[in-house]
Amino acid sequence: xxxxxxxxxxxxxxxxxxxxxxxxxxxxxxxxxxxxxxxxxxxxxxxxxxxxxxxxxxxxxxxxxxxxxxxxxxxxxxxxxxxxxxxxxxxxxxxxxxxxxxxxxxxxxxxxxxxxxxxxxxxxxxxxxxxxxxxxxxxxxxxxxxxxxxxxxxxxxxxxxxxxxxxxxxxxxxxxxxxxxxxxxx
Numbered sequence: 247x248x249x250x251x252x253x254x255x256x257x258x259x260x261x262x263x264x265x266x267x268x269x270x271x272x273x274x275x276x277x278x279x280x281x282x283x284x285x286x287x288x289x290x291x292x293x294x295x296x297x298x299x300x301x302x303x304x305x306x307x308x309x310x311x312x313x314x315x316x317x318x319x320x321x322x323x324x325x326x327x328x329x330x331x332x333x334x335x336x337x338x339x340x341x342x343x344x345x346x347x348x349x350x351x352x353x354x355x356x357x358x359x360x361x362x363x364x365x366x367x368x369x370x371x372x373x374x375x376x377x378x379x380x381x382x383x384x385x386x387x388x389x390x391x392x393x394x395x396x397x398x399x400x401x402x403x404x405x406x407x408x409x410x411x412x413x414x415x416x417x418x419x420x421x422x423x424x425x426x427x428x429x430x431x432x
Contacts, residue, residue: 255295262292265374272419273355275427284351291344298337304330344379347424349374349406361423369406376403402431 268287308315308327315323349351349370357367376399379392 247301249270251308252299252306255299259292259296259299261406262288266267266292269352272424273352273359275424275431276355276359278431280351280355284348284355284382286352287344287348287351291341291348294337294341294344298334299336302328305332334354339381346374346381348375353406359423360427361420362413366406366410369402369409371406372399373403373406376400 270281270285273284283345308323308330318326320384326410337426353367353370353372356362357368358372359365359367376396379396379399
C-alpha cells in the first residue's frame with residue numbers, strides 16, 4: 247500500500263502539470279497576469295509535492311534491509327523512518343501554502359470570469375482559507391480553537407474544490423462567454 251501511495255503521488259504530480267496548463271488557458275482571458283500567478287503558485291505546489299515523494303522513498307530505503315543499514319540499531323532505523331514520515335507531513339503543510347495562494351487567485355478569476363458561476367469563485371476563495379489555516383496551524387499545534395476552525399474550513403475547502411471540479415466535468419465552461427472574453431482581452 248505504501249508503494250502504491252508513492253505511485254499515486256507521482257501520477258498526481260503529472261496530472262497537476264496538465265491541470266496547470268488547462269486552468270491557465272481557461273482563465274487567461276480574465277486577467278493574464280493573475281492567471282500566470284495562479285499557474286506559478288500551482289506549479290510551486292507541484293514541485294514541493296514532487297520533492298516530498300523523496301521522503302516516502304527514504305522510508306522505503308530505510309526499510310529495505312540493505313547491507314549498509316546494518317550500522318544502525320533497529321531503534322535507530324525506526325527513528326529515521328519516523329523522521330522521514332514526519333518530513334513528508336511537513337512537506338504537505340508547505341505545498342498547502344502554495345495551493346492556498348493558487349486558490350485565492352483562482353477563486354478571484356472564476357468570480358470575475360463571467361463564464362463560471364460566481365459562487366464557485368467564492369467557494370474557492372474560502373477553500374484557500376482552509377489550506378492556509380491548516381498549514382499555519384503547525385505554528386500552534388496545541389491550539390484547540392485553531393484545530394476546530396481549521397477542520398470547519400477544510401470541510402468548506404472540500405465543498406469548494408469538489409463543486410468546481412464537478413462543474414468543469416459536467417457543465418463545463420460557457421463557451422460563448424469565454425470566446426467573447428478572449429476576444430476582448432486579445
